[in-house]
Amino acid sequence: MTEHSEGVSRQRGIDILMITYDRPEYVRLSLPHLLETATTDTRIWLWHNGTDQPTLEAVEEFRHHPRVHRFHHSPTNAGLREPTNWLWAESDGAYVSKVDDDCLPDKDWLETLRRAHEDVPEFGVIGTWRFPAEDVDDALVTKKLADYAGGHRLMRNHWVQGSGYLLKRAAVTQTGPIGPTESFTAWCLRSARLGWVNGWYHPFLPEDHMDDPRSPHTIYHTDADFMARRPLSAKNTGVTTVAQWTEQMRHSAKVVQAASLDLREYGGWRARRRGAVRRIRRALTGRAPW
Structure with missing residues (x-):
């Protein structure tokens, strides 16, 4: 080329x-x-x-x-x-x-x-x-x-x-x-x-998303599987079972669908009061901190 x-x-x-x-x-x-x-x-x-x-x-x-x-x-x-x-x-x-x-x-x-x-x-x-x-x-x-x-x-x-x-x-x-x-x-x-x-x-x-236990490709079939390879966000939130992790996935979906389109909600006193960005990150990422 x-x-x-x-x-x-x-x-x-x-x-x-x-x-x-x-x-x-x-x-x-x-x-x-x-x-x-x-x-x-x-x-x-x-x-x-x-x-x-x-x-x-x-x-x-x-x-x-x-x-x-x-x-x-x-x-x-x-x-x-x-x-x-x-x-x-x-x-x-x-x-x-x-x-x-x-x-x-x-x-x-x-x-x-x-x-x-x-x-x-x-x-x-x-x-x-x-x-x-x-x-x-x-x-x-x-x-x-x-x-x-x-x-x-x-x-x-x-x-x-x-x-x-x-x-x-x-x-x-x-x-x-x-x-x-x-x-x-x-x-x-x-x-x-x-x-x-x-x-x-x-x-x-x-x-x-294969880390969702409902995925056909997930590695999380039992609670023992989950505890052996638990994501960091699960550790941070105290999640210890496949059922709890699945519920966290459902909650994440609810968070994004219900999230406000008012940008004021994510800055200033509103964000400090609600801890909006922190909760969003915890709900969504399933990953190590940036």
């Missing part, structure tokens, strides 16, 4: 980060799935945290795939913020994304979300939907639906989960990197305050 044709392709190009850590069973599903669903102008950036050998071996199997653009190994667990900022700073695609190593987005997610971005300039970060159909409250969703040019519809929300989203480069440029003490949720809120429209594409594009 010539330098000119490479530049032209990157005008619509997508750069996607996958961070892998201590979940070889998931990586052997999520990484090939991501590579298979990537568009021809998508580049995959891999960041491996930690020294778990089986997980590293699972990544190495695909490290030289033609869609893989960069690979970085951090022997310590660098979390999520540093790898995300690495992608945002080093990549040059018109769109950036992250797919967690325990997630399988819909096969057509990239083309659908990119078309929406191209048709609606004000879209900032729009995402796939990681909750099962049983968690959808139609009454709550309907209140937040909005229609846009090109026949696109969002369930508006000022943030989405940190996996299976597509984010405009222009929003990253204007909003800046994720701050040292900032979560992705807080970053999305900051972008919304600058005027970017965020939310979940509707009808929802599913993302199979």
Whole structure:
């Protein structure tokens, strides 16, 4: 490919980060799935945290795939913020994304979300939907639906989960990197305050979240399985059983569907009174702090 044709392709190009850590069973599903669903102008950036050998071996199997653009190994667990900022700073695609190593987005997610971005300039970060159909409250969703040019519809929300989203480069440029003490949720809120429209594409594009015990691919079949590989957020909230973890997933779905679109609720005295951002992060991430 010539330098000119490479530049032209990157005008619509997508750069996607996958961070892998201590979940070889998931990586052997999520990484090939991501590579298979990537568009021809998508580049995959891999960041491996930690020294778990089986997980590293699972990544190495695909490290030289033609869609893989960069690979970085951090022997310590660098979390999520540093790898995300690495992608945002080093990549040059018109769109950036992250797919967690325990997630399988819909096969057509990239083309659908990119078309929406191209048709609606004000879209900032729009995402796939990681909750099962049983968690959808139609009454709550309907209140937040909005229609846009090109026949696109969002369930508006000022943030989405940190996996299976597509984010405009222009929003990253204007909003800046994720701050040292900032979560992705807080970053999305900051972008919304600058005027970017965020939310979940509707009808929802599913993302199979394998850490949800209801996923057919979950590793959590018994309470013993769960305690042996318990997510950090479960430890932080005292969750010790599969049933409790499932209930937390249901609660997370309720939180995002009921969340206010009034940005004043997430700043100043309202946020201090309600602890809004803290509760949102605890409900949604299932991940280590940024």
